[in-house]
Amino acid sequence: MLLPLQAQAAADPQRWTLTDSSGHLWGLTLSEQPDPAYPAGWRVRLTARSPGQIVDHQRPLLLSDGLGGAWELPNRSEELVRQGEEVIPESSAQFDAHALDPRPSDVLPLQLEVPTDNREGTTLVMLQPELVQALHELPPNEVT
Numbered sequence: 221m222l223l224p225l226q227a228q229a230a231a232d233p234q235r236w237t238l239t240d241s242s243g244h245l246w247g248l249t250l251s252e253q254p255d256p257a258y259p260a261g262w263r264v265r266l267t268a269r270s271p272g273q274i275v276d277h278q279r280p281l282l283l284s285d286g287l288g289g290a291w292e293l294p295n296r297s298e299e300l301v302r303q304g305e306e307v308i309p310e311s312s313a314q315f316d317a318h319a320l321d322p323r324p325s326d327v328l329p330l331q332l333e334v335p336t337d338n339r340e341g342t343t344l345v346m347l348q349p350e351l352v353q354a355l356h357e358l359p360p361n362e363v364t
Contacts, residue, residue: 236351237269240334241344245269250317250354258299262317262358265300266334267309273343275313279335283320285328293319295335318361326356 233251240246247267253260264281268274277297284290293315297308313335324330330352334343347355 234354236348238332238345238347238351241342243270244273244343246273246334246345248351250351253299255299257303258296259316261361262320263296263299263314264293264317265312265314266332268311274310274337276335276337277308277313280319281313281315281335282333283324284331284333285324286331287328289324289328291320291324293317317355317358320355320358321361323356323358323360324352326353328352330355 281293
């Protein structure tokens with residue numbers, strides 16, 4: 221039996237393995253923020269799976285669909301550590317999926333521009349169709 225994304229994600233984060241334009245591996249996790257010390261909502265976490273990849277904890281995650289749709293997800297890497305701690309893992313970053321409004325199409329390919337310290341160029345990742353579908357199906361943002 222398949223559960224709707226909302227019920228499934230509350231129990232288990234969804235995970236994918238991605239490959240960037242340079243052949244480096246990344247893990248992507250889509251989940252709800254479980255820590256009540258931080259604002260609630262959906263988060264996209266990227267973790268480098270290849271050695272030497274360092275994520276910029278200041279810049280946003282950029283997504284685009286190739287037809288003019290673009291989203292900028294604010295960096296929430298500080299949520300990766302308990303409040304009061306200062307050392308954020310170099311290989312992981314977390315982003316607020318609240319900015320995916322309106323939600324991306326479920327049929328157009330999406331590309332991520334990963335904020336890294338790569339001086340040689342932009343780190344680009346094309347998303348698999350099932351991940352595009354999961355982002356499209358995120359529940360609507362609640363009005364506060």
